Amino acid sequence: MQKILPSTYLKTSFFIAAFLLINYGLSAQDLKFKRTVSDTTSHMLSMDANYNRPSFQIGNTGVAIGGYFEANSIYAVEDGITDGLSFQSPRMSLLLSGSISKRIKFLSEIEFEEGGKEIAIEYAAIDIAFDPLVNLRAGIIVNPIGSFNQNHDGPKYEFVERPNEAVDLLPGTFSNVGFGFYGKTYKGNWIFGYEAYLSNGFDTSIIDNESDRTSLPESKENPNRFTENFSGQPLVTTKLAIGNKKLGEVGLSYMGGQYNKLEDDGFELDTKARRVDVVAFDFNTVINLTGTAIMGEAAYVWVDVPDTYTQQFGNRQWGWFMDIVQPIVKRKILEWEDATFNFAARLDYVDFNEGKFTQTGGEIGDHMFAITPAISFRPTAQTVLRLNYRYQCQTDILKNPSVQTATWFFGISSYF
């Protein structure tokens, strides 16, 4: 990954401003910013994530700019050993969108990770609306596997860390160059949505990596992802979602395709096309009586690992997470209208290698479980201060005594 100096922030900002001025011919009058607020805690179909972000509307240009930022401190103890307290700025994302015409929109997200060490275009796509049920999306798309992948903005959550199921089992964030269609339709309280895309896919790092387990890598781990599809076969990603304004939403998604390459420059690399297939289920709801928000996601992964490879790399994986958020106080606090205190808890489980050892018939380990109670304070819906305590048990492939890690997090995350 290319190293980027911190000054790149300034350069990028300059280029974005220049882009706006040149492409949209902005005058000083136009450069009046008007905040468009999205209620990030409201209940919508998760596929709407890209259109449901707060941003600044620039005059009447149809251009909007925004983003989110995260900073946190972390104090972890692993089996009684600690490296002390650290402060982190894991990411800042810039969101830029524009209405090219009434039915054509451009949306993008550029993420700066770890102080600018990594810069990635996570999303940059043009949407052309033919009909509410038929919209063409082309560019760098966020594959709709599960819900979290498309809904990964930090300010939406009461937890500093992203769920393990969404970043260690599924690749987070997973976006690729491709195109496809999406659409929604409504009837009464019911909402139905679908997405279907063809995109570039994975490569053999799924089973040839330094994490020492089968691992679907983030797309940015592949430097050629914008220009080349490693396997030459498209990755298919589809999702169906049904929502009810009173009940909540459920989604069922699939992602799959070939991940290896059979030959390169005439040389045989493998004898068989090998697939990765993922099925994910997601849901979210709010219990009206108590205001309790519950959301979760589960995924199952199948990978065709050669029989002649090591069992360190499993051919089946699965995991899930569930978040429960209970607002305790919601009222005006200081100058903030509708400020909210929440209690929350997250449960994480991932089995990275499901199966039994060929040699002994014993169960393969390599799984983790974590529970994270949390307190959060939202002065506004777009900003969250959060205090988390996470206790994790991680078992190695042999199921030796687990490594236990306790971690305190304090963080702030906000849209801007």
Next chain:
Amino acid sequence: MKNKILLYIFMTTTLSVILLSCESLNDIYAPREPEEHDLLDGPIEGLTSAQQIQHLNGDLAFTDEVFTAAKGLGPVFVGNRCASCHEGDGKGHPFNGFIRFGKSDSLNNPYANFGDGRNQLQNKAIPGYAPQVLPKGAPYSLLIAPAVTGLGYLDAVSDADILAMADPDDLDGDGISGRPQYDYPPEYVTLRPNSIPKGDKYIFRFGKKAVTYDLLHQTADAYNQDMGIVSAYQPNEPYDGLPNDPEVSDKTIGDVVFYLKTLKAPIQRNQDDPKVIAGKGIFNQIQCAACHVPTLKTSYSPIETLSYKEFHPYTDLLLHDMGPDLDDGYTESYALTSEFRTPALWGLGLSKDSQGGEVFLMHDGRARSIEEAIILHGGEAENSKNKYVNLSVLEQEQLLAFLNSL
């Protein structure tokens, strides 16, 4: 007012976590550090700061460095990192067991043209390559990797002390006739200062049949034969025997050797338990200690803290005939097919913590308990096994309690 109180509570809790000494919270919420005697890993005491840094570097290379195809793994291999065969520095698990094959005596190697001619089967392969397949009819042994703790102590035992324990012709008439393994060391090793060679051959001491001279030899061998990683020490690919550019640096290998040399000796637990004390007496009484010698001492070591130390490995580093049941018909170097080097028993009670809560003992992991391992002893150990069988149930329990305390 209520709002302010709520805000104060939130901020106070938060600041408490950040600003208060987090150490003081450790006892309340954090997982405790395991007791030192419950762990196999960890450095020996008395290392200098520079030595501790090198130990840490070696630890990272041994435990965390995962080899991929891009980093040189294979193309045929057994494991993809050192620790995959030695989790927690302990014994290996059958899923990463390995096979050596081909030789049934020291004179003939019918499979000298198979792969690199080294007789270890690389039974896994990166995609696109076929793993090696055991030639039909070849004699072979399945081997489980040993624990690696305390190896620096064993490395520093003098040849004279090893020879003092040998009794190849059983002159003392106890039925036990251990002998050292002699072989030709590779050119890259540094011979021990007070070596006692036999002609051009030197005493070898590491491996199931004592086929490696020292920890550099052992480490370079493991990189090459287990992971398919070639080095300046062993530049030939196990796949085809052809030389290749080094895929691991001399420094990394040096750090790993230093790490292995400076891993602490396992610490015995429950030493004051009457059952353990009684079991120790039985261990000596039924002559287990004739081969599993409880106490050895180091000679000079360049690592000062290892020099001239007494330690308790329960091995004599000699080859012994273990009888027909353990004889796989395969051998290495000059050992007979039924001969194995006495494995150290220290850390035996912690084996289950590196083998997934179970135990897989003896050279191939066939024994699923310490008792079963004792019963599998034959040859020179036949008498001791019979004495164990004839012990009372209480005495057997005491002996097992002692072995589990190691």
